């Protein structure tokens with residue numbers, strides 16, 4: 661019986677089955693929905709982690725979600741700047757980008773990073789299409805602030821083009837370079853781009869994968885992770901100057917997306933293995949969820965008010981269907 665599988669009941673088997681079962685209402689709820697996933701440079705720690713994150717996205721796609729990836733690559737751009745002896749300078753989380761530096765941003769974001777992510781997905785079949793935001797008017801921008809030079813403010817998103825890719829069952833992988841009405845290229849902060857794209861697509865969710873577990877009330881206190889908040893609460897934190905560095909554009913992007921009608925904006929740790937699956941498919945989730953006060957249904961916020969949906973499912977499938985219908 662060398663090849664027989666151990667079919668003995670065990671606690672581990674029971675827990676695994678329960679966990680798989682817990683995903684059912686979430687998969688049902690997310691099937692057919694557009695989910696914009698922003699993959700930040702801070703979470704692109706190494707090739708293995710990057711490939712694992714892309715594999716999780718393929719799994720979500722196979723489960724019936726319609727993922728759109730918007731990626732950054734700030735760390736890779738910093739490395740390239742240092743190679744070319746260019747100064748790295750940020751203002752409110754946005755990189756000062758001279759026309760010369762813009763050429764490097766295009767090479768790194770639209771070339772290296774984009775192609776690596778596309779290749780990682782396409783190991784599982786030809787699902788991914790690399791898109792530079794400057795293609796087909798995907799992102800049109802104007803100057804944000806003359807001091808930041810080639811940093812853009814998004815004027816429009818070509819929703820039709822992105823939707824055609826999604827409808828064709830592809831996963832668009834978008835590099836955040838925009839075309840300007842002046843004919844030049846613009847560097848767009850990837851958080852801001854993800855928020856704008858999610859809003860324009862009326863996505864169900866936008867998820868930011870970064871290198872921290874979520875938003876902390878006080879970044880120096882690791883026990884102060886916020887599991888859910890409204891956009892008004894989030895705006896208050898920004899107005900009071902409680903947030904700094906890369907979290908500023910991320911929160912602004914969350915607020916813009918939710919204002920545009922996105923149901924939930926999530927911030928999670930992309931360096932934690934399978935955090936995307938845990939956040940999207942389990943009751944407890946792992947990060948921070950931002951929502952409008954009108955859609956703050958208690959059963960979709962973290963921590964979940966029910967101990968586990970799975971336990972309820974076993975007890976009463978009908979009640980779960982009712983909760984699902986409400987969301």
Ligand SMILES: Nc1ncnc2c1ncn2[C@@H]1O[C@H](COP(=O)(O)OP(=O)(O)O)[C@@H](O)[C@H]1O
Pocket residue numbers: 699700701702703732734851869870871872874875876877878879902903904905906907
């Ligand atoms: N209150 C806060 N909670 C969480 N992170 C914060 C907070 N304030 C500032 N940060 C910083 O924001 C960073 C994430 O932004 P960033 O480095 O730009 O990542 P990404 O490449 O994913 O966009 C965190 O690593 C952290 O240093």
Ligand SMILES: CC(=O)N[C@@H](CCC(=O)OP(=O)(O)O)C(=O)O
Pocket residue numbers: 699700701702731732733734735737753754755765811812836847848849850851906
């Ligand atoms: C204007 C601006 O700041 N653009 C960003 C674009 C990349 C990015 O946003 O990357 P992360 O998501 O890794 O931070 C930059 O040059 O770094």
